Amino acid sequence: MVTIDPEILSFLILPALIFFARIADVTCGTLRIIFISRGMKLLSAVLGFFEISIWLLAISEVFSQGLSPAAFLAYALGFAAGNYVGITIEEKMALGISVVRVITQYNAEELIFQLKESGFRTTSVDAMGQFGPVSIIYSVVKRKDISEALRQVHKYNPNAFYTIEDIRHAGGAMFSADGRIPKRGLARYTRKAK
Template identity: 45%
Template sequence: MSLDILHVDSWVFAWIILPLLIFLSRIADQSIGTLRLIFLSKGYKFYAPVLGFFEVIIWLVAVSQILKRMDNALYYVAYGAGFAAGNYIGIILEEKLSLGTVIVRLVPNIDSTDLINNLRENNFGLTLIDADGSRGAVKIIFLIIPRKQLKELVKIINTFNPNMFYTVEEVKSVKHGIIRRENSLINKKHFLPQIWRKSK
């Protein structure tokens, strides 16, 4: 009786628990790896080595389990599925964090005086440039904002001019100028160095 129980427990561990652990481990290390690469691309040098440390440790744990049992194809499936899911989850996490700064170019197709006044009232720093469009003279509005404020900006734009043409691009670094800031929980508690670069 006890041998049957041990056999069942061994089967459950080999075919359910361990593949699940490999899958979850691969999700964790690949999510961390994706975030690490994103941090590097955005110039956050402090976070990349820390994330890299945990990424490698988790990866070694997952790989070591596969190398011990190379005859079980389910482990390879769990490893590959975790890799794919980890990439997706890492990207979702980065979107939720909304790190970095973006430049937004607005090209109004109608008079945007009210929009401009509203943006200024909400402390958005903006620059106006006269330009010639395909249908005549236009004003191009430039704004540089933290990426996490982009949804708020788009909501304001849609309120005043839902059909406005605009583009959004990431900015590597910003120095000086008027940039609308909001204190994050991290900054208030001083748990980590400030993510946003200082501007004057």
């Protein structure tokens, strides 16, 4: 039978287990909060179950160690790392939709045309900015498509100011299931506008 030195167990193995358990539960918690804000009830509930189960395991180990400094340190470091990991995972998943708002002082017709050609729904208005007339372009896009929309902005209006905001829900007659206008749908709406 293999025996583990109590000092190695107390100062190395258990703190490492607490650290990784804390990363797991805080990652679940971070994702759960993000999913709640997006209205994903079932997924949030499942993550909440795993989050609290792992947390109870981790906290019970912290207290079973007689409140050792190594266990406390592992607990705190795991919390910090779990936040980072959770946000990183959510960014890679890129769930949801966002509104990209572009403000440009230059002619925006080519940018608007290219965004529409790429399948992005756009609305534009003329406005008055601090230094004169501007065009404001709104486009609702899936988060995974933000980089493509911004690529168009940088290509056709490289000095444009833009903001991106997450939105919980968008819908309407011109939206397809994936949040884009089908190419054939674009032609139909373009003909109506003439």
